[in-house]
Amino acid sequence: MSRPSARKAAPKGEYIETDSGNKVSRRSAITGTANITLGGRTVIMADVHLRGDLHPTRAVPSSSGKEATPTSISIGRCTVISTGSVIKPPSRISRGQVHYYPMKIGDNVFIGPHCTISAISISSHVHIGEHTTIQPFVIIKENVKILPHAVVPANMVIPSGSVVGGRPAQVVGEVGEGWGVSGGGAGGGLGVGGGGEKSWVEGGDLRELVRSVK
Amino acid sequence: MARPFPYTYYACDCFDNKVTGVSTKRASTQPQSPEDEDERTFDPKNPRSNYSLYPLEHLLYCEDCLQVRCARCVVEETIAWYCPSCLFEVPSSVVKSDGNRCTRNCYNCPVCMAPMTVSSLEDPTDPSASGGPWILACPYCHWSTAETGIEFEKHTGITAQLSRIANGGKLIPTSKERDKQRERQKELENSKSRNGMLSGSEDSPTADSNKGDGPPSHDDLFSNLSAFYKQQLAAQTPSNPFSPHDINFSSPSSFSRIMNLYSSTTSKKQKREKPTPMREAASVLEGLTIHDASVDAVAIERIKQSGWSSTLSPSQKLAQSTPNMRFDNELRPVATLLHTKCGKRCRSCRHILSKPENKITSTRYKIKLLALHHIPRLSLRHLANPSTNPVPPASAPTFNYNELKSGIPTHFLLHLSNPIFEPIKVTLATPQITPGKIQSRVTILCPQFDVGANTDVWDDALGSSLDPIRHQGGSGGIEAGKIWDRGRNWTSVVIEIVPGFLRDPLAEEGVDDLDEDEDILEIPIFVRLEFEADVNAEDRGLSDSRGERAAREKREEAFWTVVAVGRIAEV
Numbered sequence: 001m002s003r004p005s006a007r008k009a010a011p012k013g014e015y016i017e018t019d020s021g022n023k024v025s026r027r028s029a030i031t032g033t034a035n036i037t038l039g040g041r042t043v044i045m046a047d048v049h050l051r052g053d054l055h056p057t058r059a060v061p062s063s064s065g066k067e068a069t070p071t072s073i074s075i076g077r078c079t080v081i082s083t084g085s086v087i088k089p090p091s092r093i094s095r096g097q098v099h100y101y102p103m104k105i106g107d108n109v110f111i112g113p114h115c116t117i118s119a120i121s122i123s124s125h126v127h128i129g130e131h132t133t134i135q136p137f138v139i140i141k142e143n144v145k146i147l148p149h150a151v152v153p154a155n156m157v158i159p160s161g162s163v164v165g166g167r168p169a170q171v172v173g174e175v176g177e178g179w180g181v182s183g184g185g186a187g188g189g190l191g192v193g194g195g196g197e198k199s200w201v202e203g204g205d206l207r208e209l210v211r212s213v214k
Numbered sequence: 215m216a217r218p219f220p221y222t223y224y225a226c227d228c229f230d231n232k233v234t235g236v237s238t239k240r241a242s243t244q245p246q247s248p249e250d251e252d253e254r255t256f257d258p259k260n261p262r263s264n265y266s267l268y269p270l271e272h273l274l275y276c277e278d279c280l281q282v283r284c285a286r287c288v289v290e291e292t293i294a295w296y297c298p299s300c301l302f303e304v305p306s307s308v309v310k311s312d313g314n315r316c317t318r319n320c321y322n323c324p325v326c327m328a329p330m331t332v333s334s335l336e337d338p339t340d341p342s343a344s345g346g347p348w349i350l351a352c353p354y355c356h357w358s359t360a361e362t363g364i365e366f367e368k369h370t371g372i373t374a375q376l377s378r379i380a381n382g383g384k385l386i387p388t389s390k391e392r393d394k395q396r397e398r399q400k401e402l403e404n405s406k407s408r409n410g411m412l413s414g415s416e417d418s419p420t421a422d423s424n425k426g427d428g429p430p431s432h433d434d435l436f437s438n439l440s441a442f443y444k445q446q447l448a449a450q451t452p453s454n455p456f457s458p459h460d461i462n463f464s465s466p467s468s469f470s471r472i473m474n475l476y477s478s479t480t481s482k483k484q485k486r487e488k489p490t491p492m493r494e495a496a497s498v499l500e501g502l503t504i505h506d507a508s509v510d511a512v513a514i515e516r517i518k519q520s521g522w523s524s525t526l527s528p529s530q531k532l533a534q535s536t537p538n539m540r541f542d543n544e545l546r547p548v549a550t551l552l553h554t555k556c557g558k559r560c561r562s563c564r565h566i567l568s569k570p571e572n573k574i575t576s577t578r579y580k581i582k583l584l585a586l587h588h589i590p591r592l593s594l595r596h597l598a599n600p601s602t603n604p605v606p607p608a609s610a611p612t613f614n615y616n617e618l619k620s621g622i623p624t625h626f627l628l629h630l631s632n633p634i635f636e637p638i639k640v641t642l643a644t645p646q647i648t649p650g651k652i653q654s655r656v657t658i659l660c661p662q663f664d665v666g667a668n669t670d671v672w673d674d675a676l677g678s679s680l681d682p683i684r685h686q687g688g689s690g691g692i693e694a695g696k697i698w699d700r701g702r703n704w705t706s707v708v709i710e711i712v713p714g715f716l717r718d719p720l721a722e723e724g725v726d727d728l729d730e731d732e733d734i735l736e737i738p739i740f741v742r743l744e745f746e747a748d749v750n751a752e753d754r755g756l757s758d759s760r761g762e763r764a765a766r767e768k769r770e771e772a773f774w775t776v777v778a779v780g781r782i783a784e785v
Contacts, residue, residue: 135353141301142577153328153354159298159553160577168328168354171298171553176272177568178584 013214014046023213034069039077039107043213048081051088054100072100076107076124078206080213084114090136101137108180108206112148119152123160125180127202143179143203147172180204219615219781220594220626223267224585225256225774226284228561256774258736259650267776273585274567276560282585282773283567288558296574298553299329303574315549319372323352324530324545332369335360344368350547362543373549380431381544392437400499430498432536439501446492513540590632590640590665590743594777597625597698597708615780618713618735625692626711626779628658628739631704632665636745639664640705643740648714651729652782655712656737659694668703711735713782735779742772 015023020040028044030036032052044050055072072089081087091100103117106124111117113130119138122128126140129148134140139157146152147165158164163173180203200209257263265286274283295304297316304316321330330350336342347365350372351358359365362381366372380386387395430438495502517525524542531537533548557569569581596613618624632638642661648654692698698706713735746766 151354153326153352155331155353156329157299157301159296159301162298168326170327176269177274177558177579177582178271178586181271181584181586 015043015213021210023210032072035072037071037074039075039079041078041207041210042075043080043210045081045083045085045113045213047084049086049088050081051086054089054091056100056102071102073103073105075105076109078107078210079105079109079111080206080209081111082113082115082130085111086116087111088116088118090118090120092136106142108204110202110206110209125203143175145175145179145202175203217269217778219778221778222270222592222594223258223776223778224270224273224282224589225263225266225776226268226273226282226287227266227773228284228287255645255649256738256740256776257649258738258776259732263776270586270589270591271584273589274558275583275585275588276563276565276567277583277588278563278565279560280769280771282589283558283560287561288567289561289564290556290558292554293557293570293572294555294574295552296555297550299550301574304552309552314552316552317373317549319370320550321350321372321376321547322533322550323355323357324533324548325357325542326352326355327533327548328352328354329550330547332366332372333358334369335365357545359547362545376547381546386433389437392434393441396438396441396499403497403499432538435498435501435503438499439495442495442500516541587633589771589773590630590638590741592739592741592775592777593629593631594709594779595627595629597627617783618711618780620713620715620782623710623712626709627698627706628709628777629704629706630665633668633703634745634747635667635669636747637664637667639744641742641744642707643742644737648735648737650736651732652714652716652735654714654735654737654782655710657710658707658739659692659710660697660707663697663705663707665705666700666703709737711737711779713779716782716784733782735782737777737779739775739777740772741775742770744768744770 012026014027015025017023018038020038022038022040022042022044024030024038024044025046025048027046028048028050030044030048030050030052032050032055035052035055036050038044050073052072055070057070073087075081087103087105089100089103091098093099101120103120103122105111105117105119105122106126108124109122109126109128111128112132115128115130115132115134117128117132117134118136119134119140120136122140123142123144125142126144126146128134128146129150131149132146133151134146135152135154135156137155138152140146140152141158141160143161144158145163146158146169147163149167150165150169151167152158152164153168156169158169158171161175161179162171163175164170165172180201200206258267266284268284272285274288275281276283292306295306295309295314296302297304297318297320299316299320300318302316302318308317319332322328323330330352332348333351334345335347335349336345344367346367346369348367348369349359349365351360363383364376364379364381365383366375366379368375378386378388498504525540526534526542526545530545531539534546535548539545555570555574558567559565560567566581567583568579570576570579596615598613628642630640640663642658644656644658646656648656692708698708700706716733745768747769748766
């Protein structure tokens with residue numbers, strides 16, 4: 001992020017905000033930016049490592065003159081990736097060569113601090129607790145809560161509406177019917193969540209949280 | 215599922231309502247009289263409370279009973295079965311015939327329960343045509359079926375292949391082959407016994423070859439036993455199926471005939487043969503297992519050699535389909551258990567409370583009546599001392615809910631937000647001293663207040679008539695009997711908590727009999743609401759609905775909640 005300061009910029013904050021409202025920390029480590037798409041209003045916090053450089057190599061069309069840039073990580077809207085997490089596309093060795101596969105993260109996904117994510121797909125309204133490891137090629141469906149310190153084994157499919165925890169992770173319960181419902185517009189920006197200080201609901205709309213990140 | 219502090223749980227009183235009648239009868243076990251029951255405060259440390267406390271998201275609301283419904287007071291009805299691993303729906307007929315496990319390629323590791331993958335064991339220098347042989351391997355603990363000597367020829371249809379291969383690679387005979395073999399062995403044995411009677415001992419070589427296999431497997435024994443019982447039942451049923459006695463119990467038509475026998479008086483006179491008593495299994499071929507001490511000796515020898523690590527843990531044993539295995543070389547991959555998608559009904563009025571869409575892939579609901587939309591949400595937050603800095607800067611150290619200071623009065627904000635479209639009158643009540651071994655003092659400074667209706671969100675923005683509340687004065691604006699702050703549909707009041715001491719400071723050293731999680735400060739709060747609402751359309755009846763416009767009735771609702779503040783720190 002060392003840009004020659006030709007013109008006087010606004011006072012530097014922690015985050016760089018893009019036109020579509022993405023907030024990317026200046027202290028995050030993002031490699032291969034061309035291969036990463038952010039849906040808008042997505043927050044990338046400090047010390048997050050996005051490995052966009054690990055992109056699929058096979059799909060590149062060599063016949064046409066212009067090469068299309070392959071996507072390695074695509075992240076939806078209002079998704080929050082907390083400090084110290086690593087997002088690394090999954091890879092597989094085939095015929096002696098390492099191949100990376102593009103990974104997709106949906107909308108309103110919360111990834112807690114210090115996670116290592118290698119899932120092939122994470123659907124919307126997923127809450128991932130802190131210090132979680134998600135091994136390669138995991139598929140996480142909608143409305144899933146992953147408890148802190150879980151290790152989700154490779155190739156696992158987590159059906160929608162489940163609570164997952166343990167090492168290796170297993171389905172330990174169901175999120176209630178009220179998962180992600182913010183309860184009739186509770187005002188005041190306080191205590192909407194499980195009864196605490198948070199002004200947002202796990203698995204719900206993360207817009208409030210994104211707005212509060214500064 | 216531990217939640218971060220602070221959190222609020224809501225008590226569903228369905229269970230207590232049901233048991234009061236029973237408990238009063240048993241005066242010896244429950245000395246409380248029904249009057250006491252009303253006076254009694256809710257004790258969150260009571261072991262029974264575990265079963266009645268739920269987070270608000272898990273509760274439903276029956277609009278006909280006007281009551282909260284928890285997991286225990288709803289009836290579930292299964293809408294569909296599906297495999298959580300391949301997400302295919304399994305029709306109910308298949309569930310009935312094939313059981314509640316996935317019959318595709320979904321298997322879990324018998325050691326760690328992680329989902330297994332089909333991997334190739336192909337030798338790169340000598341590739342095979344099919345790419346095989348294949349094994350099931352666990353990506354998490356690296357156990358694979360190669361350890362128990364199972365390899366597959368194809369990478370599809372694992373269930374069919376696995377059902378034919380025993381551990382070690384031997385083929386499992388099908389039920390038909392089993393039947394044939396049993397017949398053959400029986401004939402051999404019969405002829406042998408006849409021969410034995412005639413000409414002393416003369417072993418037939420074919421019978422001996424089978425004996426070298428060791429004890430028969432669980433499946434063999436089961437098929438032998440079931441064949442034996444079937445045979446016994448067949449012997450009981452007479453040749454004439456229409457005779458009034460000696461009935462095949464498994465057929466529903468004959469069962470109805472039995473019922474007729476008992477109801478009609480005419481057939482009673484008919485003489486009935488006494489049925490011959492059924493015999494029990496008497497040999498291995500009939501499914502009898504005789505305890506063999508040598509099997510135990512072998513098992514003990516095995517533990518001596520390879521130690522405990524070769525034995526199975528109870529959970530691993532439970533996951534297996536045959537319950538009596540002991541060693542890790544007997545493990546079989548566990549087929550994935552199916553999940554269900556359920557709708558829920560109120561247990562008392564049978565109205566549907568939640569009904570998800572039929573499709574497995576859909577996460578939407580056709581009907582969903584949440585308690586969230588009917589019950590105010592309580593939440594707690596630490597109140598930074600307002601006298602020192604009225605607007606706490608963002609950099610202020612966050613309050614650590616895991617280390618509450620014993621004996622120091624701490625102020626918290628109790629925030630109540632109203633989801634219904636009527637203004638509500640709220641009365642809060644809490645025991646002065648929390649139940650449990652650690653006694654903390656709790657004071658709600660303003661236990662009675664109003665909360666506005668949940669009207670249009672824009673009322674807030676358009677500047678409604680609410681005056682902002684100013685907090686002034688020496689004590690930082692905290693006044694008894696006054697609310698702290700309010701908004702369109704929420705009100706917050708101050709609650710003062712003096713966390714108790716983990717150990718009595720006056721007591722002797724070494725008194726440490728606190729249970730697990732006894733240091734969590736939980737406050738039971740009784741919430742009572744009063745509001746006016748439209749009379750239910752069903753109660754009102756359609757005829758007079760137009761005449762009186764919007765008949766109103768006074769409603770009241772009351773429930774216990776438990777607010778967990780945090781953990782009390784060691785002094």
